[in-house]
Amino acid sequence: MKIEELIRENIRNLTTYSSARDEFDGSDYIQLDANENPFNNGVNRYPDPYQTELKRAIAGYRGLNTENLLLGNGSDELIDLIIRVFCEPGVDNVIGLKPSYGMYRVCCDINNVDYREVGLDSNFRFNAVDVLNAIDTNTKLAFFCSPNNPTGNSLDKSEVEKFLAAFNGIVVIDEAYIDFSDKSSWTNSLSVYPQLVVIQTFSKAFGLASLRLGMAWASKQIIAVLNRIKPPYNVNGLTQKAGLDALQDLTITKSQVDILKRERDQLSKNLQTMKTVQKVFPSDANFLLVRFHEASEIYRYLLENKIVVRKRFEQFNCDNCLRISVGTPKENEQLINTLKIFENEKSIVYR
Numbered sequence: 102m103k104i105e106e107l108i109r110e111n112i113r114n115l116t117t118y119s120s121a122r123d124e125f126d127g128s129d130y131i132q133l134d135a136n137e138n139p140f141n142n143g144v145n146r147y148p149d150p151y152q153t154e155l156k157r158a159i160a161g162y163r164g165l166n167t168e169n170l171l172l173g174n175g176s177d178e179l180i181d182l183i184i185r186v187f188c189e190p191g192v193d194n195v196i197g198l199k200p201s202y203g204m205y206r207v208c209c210d211i212n213n214v215d216y217r218e219v220g221l222d223s224n225f226r227f228n229a230v231d232v233l234n235a236i237d238t239n240t241k242l243a244f245f246c247s248p249n250n251p252t253g254n255s256l257d258k259s260e261v262e263k264f265l266a267a268f269n270g271i272v273v274i275d276e277a278y279i280d281f282s283d284k285s286s287w288t289n290s291l292s293v294y295p296q297l298v299v300i301q302t303f304s305k306a307f308g309l310a311s312l313r314l315g316m317a318w319a320s321k322q323i324i325a326v327l328n329r330i331k332p333p334y335n336v337n338g339l340t341q342k343a344g345l346d347a348l349q350d351l352t353i354t355k356s357q358v359d360i361l362k363r364e365r366d367q368l369s370k371n372l373q374t375m376k377t378v379q380k381v382f383p384s385d386a387n388f389l390l391v392r393f394h395e396a397s398e399i400y401r402y403l404l405e406n407k408i409v410v411r412k413r414f415e416q417f418n419c420d421n422c423l424r425i426s427v428g429t430p431k432e433n434e435q436l437i438n439t440l441k442i443f444e445n446e447k448s449i450v451y452r
């Protein structure tokens with residue numbers, strides 16, 4: 102497969118903006134090239150446009166190479182950049198799954214790119230043949246999310262491999278929740294599939310959602326073209342510094358992830374004993390998709406008791422489902438207690 106041929110023509114022919122810090126990283130020099138305020142306050146200079154130091158630390162932590170890494174202002178920025186590199190507005194289309202993360206459609210809509218969804222089955226399993234049947238010669242991109250949001254399950258590896266082998270386009274696997282999963286990352290397959298892009302984020306397991314820091318891992322060639330269209334200073338200096346600081350010592354992060362995984366499994370067990378609950382779907386993430394008997398009533402009751410969860414019952418195959426993030430041990434206990442009080446108050450017998 103020729104990645105070059107998948108790139109939009111105008112992007113292929115683009116002369117990119119060259120910023121002052123692009124042309125010269127002049128930390129040892131008198132810097133009169135970027136019209137900055139020269140008085141040092143820690144943030145008066147433009148940040149490194151390629152985040153060299155931060156990338157080195159991240160690649161070291163993940164055991165991967167910096168040349169395969171692009172950083173973004175959250176992974177949501179990366180989703181948008183990928184669509185803009187490969188999809189000609191009004192002509193090309195993107196394939197995705199349902200139910201899944203909503204930003205793929207939002208970014209496609211904004212870019213006037215047709216987004217098509219193929220349904221997962223009632224256990225949210227992925228079937229490569231169904232997806233291959235829905236693509237055409239203008240399908241440039243596929244977005245898969247694994248572990249999937251809002252369902253929590255990981256997509257079956259052999260089905261995804263079947264799709265990768267047959268699809269003549271870019272396959273993006275969104276691994277926002279990979280650090281909560283015991284399954285291996287798709288980054289291990291980057292050398293096998295030149296068309297593969299793996300997206301990860303510092304927003305979930307790392308506890309840095311407010312920093313807005315996302316990662317895209319891909320072949321050198323794909324990273325190079327994404328670098329050509331990204332805004333020059335898309336990751337701000339404070340974020341680069343805070344990201345580096347966080348990677349210095351990950352002991353706390355790792356223990357938090359362990360706690361959240363244990364809490365997830367305990368919460369799942371506790372919910373399954375409740376009369377109001379029909380089904381708790383298996384999860385490799387830090388949330389649970391839960392099918393209740395009357396989800397909208399539960400949603401309202403939880404809100405009245407100052408607990409907010411996510412309504413997902415309007416999504417495909419998600420009748421009566423709420424998505425519940427795993428909280429602190431105390432918060433999870435409060436959730437269960439509130440649901441118990443609900444059951445007592447209503448003294449509902451569902452089965």
Ligand SMILES: *Cc1c(COP(=O)(O)O)cnc(C)c1O
Nearest residue numbers: 175176177202250277302304315
């Ligand atoms: C939360 C989430 C993201 C968003 O990540 P940011 O880096 O905060 O933009 C991306 N993908 C999925 C599936 C998510 O659930």
